Amino acid sequence: MRYRRPGLDIASHAVLILALLAFCLPVWLAFTAATHDQASLYTSTAPLWFGDQGLGNFRSVLSEPVARLGTDVTRLLLNSTVMALGIACGKIIIAILAAYAIVFFRFPLRRLCFWLIFITLMLPVEVRIMPTYKIAADLNLLNSYAGLILPLIASATATFLFRQFYLTVPPELLEAARVDGAGPWRFLKDILLPLSKTNIAALFVIMFLYGWNQYLWPLLITTESDYMTIVVSLKRLLSSADNLVPWQAVMATALLAMLPPVAVIVLMQRYFVKGLVDAEK
Amino acid sequence: MATLSLDALRKTYPNGFTALHGIDLAIDDGELIVVVGPSGCGKSTLLRMLAGLESISDGELAIDGRRVNDLEPAERDIAMVFQNYALYPHMSVADNMGYALKNRGVPKAERRRKVEETARLIGLEDLLDRRPRQLSGGQRQRVAMGRAIVREPKVFLFDEPLSNLDAKLRVQMRIEIRRLQKRLGVTAVYVTHDQVEAMTLADRLVVMNGGHIEQVGTPMHLYERPASRFVAGFIGSPAMNFLDARRADGDLALPCGTRIATSHEVHNDAVCLGIRPEHLSRVSEADDTTLTTRVELVEPLGADTLAHVRLDGQEEPLVARLDGVQPVAEGDTLYLRPDASRLHLFDLDTGRRLDDKDIHSCPSSPSSRLA
Numbered sequence: 001m002r003y004r005r006p007g008l009d010i011a012s013h014a015v016l017i018l019a020l021l022a023f024c025l026p027v028w029l030a031f032t033a034a035t036h037d038q039a040s041l042y043t044s045t046a047p048l049w050f051g052d053q054g055l056g057n058f059r060s061v062l063s064e065p066v067a068r069l070g071t072d073v074t075r076l077l078l079n080s081t082v083m084a085l086g087i088a089c090g091k092i093i094i095a096i097l098a099a100y101a102i103v104f105f106r107f108p109l110r111r112l113c114f115w116l117i118f119i120t121l122m123l124p125v126e127v128r129i130m131p132t133y134k135i136a137a138d139l140n141l142l143n144s145y146a147g148l149i150l151p152l153i154a155s156a157t158a159t160f161l162f163r164q165f166y167l168t169v170p171p172e173l174l175e176a177a178r179v180d181g182a183g184p185w186r187f188l189k190d191i192l193l194p195l196s197k198t199n200i201a202a203l204f205v206i207m208f209l210y211g212w213n214q215y216l217w218p219l220l221i222t223t224e225s226d227y228m229t230i231v232v233s234l235k236r237l238l239s240s241a242d243n244l245v246p247w248q249a250v251m252a253t254a255l256l257a258m259l260p261p262v263a264v265i266v267l268m269q270r271y272f273v274k275g276l277v278d279a280e281k
Numbered sequence: 282m283a284t285l286s287l288d289a290l291r292k293t294y295p296n297g298f299t300a301l302h303g304i305d306l307a308i309d310d311g312e313l314i315v316v317v318g319p320s321g322c323g324k325s326t327l328l329r330m331l332a333g334l335e336s337i338s339d340g341e342l343a344i345d346g347r348r349v350n351d352l353e354p355a356e357r358d359i360a361m362v363f364q365n366y367a368l369y370p371h372m373s374v375a376d377n378m379g380y381a382l383k384n385r386g387v388p389k390a391e392r393r394r395k396v397e398e399t400a401r402l403i404g405l406e407d408l409l410d411r412r413p414r415q416l417s418g419g420q421r422q423r424v425a426m427g428r429a430i431v432r433e434p435k436v437f438l439f440d441e442p443l444s445n446l447d448a449k450l451r452v453q454m455r456i457e458i459r460r461l462q463k464r465l466g467v468t469a470v471y472v473t474h475d476q477v478e479a480m481t482l483a484d485r486l487v488v489m490n491g492g493h494i495e496q497v498g499t500p501m502h503l504y505e506r507p508a509s510r511f512v513a514g515f516i517g518s519p520a521m522n523f524l525d526a527r528r529a530d531g532d533l534a535l536p537c538g539t540r541i542a543t544s545h546e547v548h549n550d551a552v553c554l555g556i557r558p559e560h561l562s563r564v565s566e567a568d569d570t571t572l573t574t575r576v577e578l579v580e581p582l583g584a585d586t587l588a589h590v591r592l593d594g595q596e597e598p599l600v601a602r603l604d605g606v607q608p609v610a611e612g613d614t615l616y617l618r619p620d621a622s623r624l625h626l627f628d629l630d631t632g633r634r635l636d637d638k639d640i641h642s643c644p645s646s647p648s649s650r651l652a
Binding site for chain 2 (some may be wrong): 194
């Protein structure tokens, strides 16, 4: 809808700019704080302008072991990336295969399988975290990438979304493919996957963010700093009993922690839109 | 190039519903068979069984004498054109057409050559790089045809391929399908519910009803000698008129008092009399061989005029096709004389044709037409 009223234009812009400020100010403060040294942060109120450190704080957290963490932020970023990618890719692959089986194949207990998957939607990670931890510990998965990824790799939500999408694929498409001599794998690879591009892109973004933002599970399963994720490390940097909190390092780390999710969103958005324009008829 | 033989094909679904009660049919090489019937008569099920998309519960299906009951669709060497075309939306026209060849392991260069050759044949050469959504309905239809042609199958199967097109395009594509099928000489089975499409396309027509075949024959044979009341009502547009009649001194007497001389050798006392709208002619004066009717609705079509008229004592209105533009209006009285040589008599109970052995009531018998 579009109204030609100058007053409305000004009002809506004012609201938008206010909201923008509200969102951007914390990021701006984090950015400026990350360019000061620790002493100046403790002697004045939150600085609104850059300090004298330039990007030195970023350089030091990335290259030198950070106090209380025992490792540098590069390693933490790597751990988080491995975990988020593993979870996102794993979830998508498993969900695609599970939904494919449920929608396109007739086998005994098909409905039961679907409902069992569906019911797990109602069980959040926190509810089953103790038994999951026990299993992970018994399988020697503590302090490993497998331990970070595997327990979170199956997704009822993604399975359900793919199922809903597959149900909208005209059955004639499958029949045409059968007449054209495409077996089940070919149909999945040549027809279904290209048609699901948009869904895959969207789910990848969502699942990557989900994996990246995990806190409770990595906190439980990792005790060594070599496998710590960046989200867990932020909390650890803040929890100081005796020393002063190194705010410049905290801010630099926090900003670095934001970069990969932002990059994923920006990159995938292009595929996302392209998929929307391309694949649909 | 293939013959098809259907021997007592049956389809029973797991829930016990029987869709087809034993279909027998032999299809010659290069023949275009049109299967026609009302919704739910089993015609699509039959086609899908031929394609291998639906399992065969009982009976035998053979292509070129080889039993194919248990073969996958791709192994039967058939091609199918779907009602909604079922083009792969993410592939270009060329990829759509070449997909079956690709799955068969045909090398890329040869695939390209065959696709281009087929595209030339059906006028698609400028559209090969387009996506299906960039095409009009008629062009999509053409791609679906091309996808079937490019593989050089033994049998074409068409599942109501023209029902999504507008009327003008439908006529045009109908002619094109006919032309291509004859040119390629491929055996084809075509399912439709449109009886005009059926009449114009078919070498032989199969009329189905309730999972049975009612009649098989050339379109003109079915038009002139329908084997049952169902076929008579289904083939021909507008549909045949049916009247109750009794035998009286060798003639047929209608409840309204009209007597029609007939040469039919009929032994039933009461029969169902069928008269096609085009075999009712307008006369200026009433006598005892005419029907006195009241006009309820006039549909002027230009070349001829359809008059929907009511006959006393008759529940269903009759339709008469009158030549040219006729000066008739709603409420007029119209005298109609049935052409006594073109009557159809059906058994009241079974609906079967009564004069099966009688040929002289049928001026142009199908055999003479075929010769």
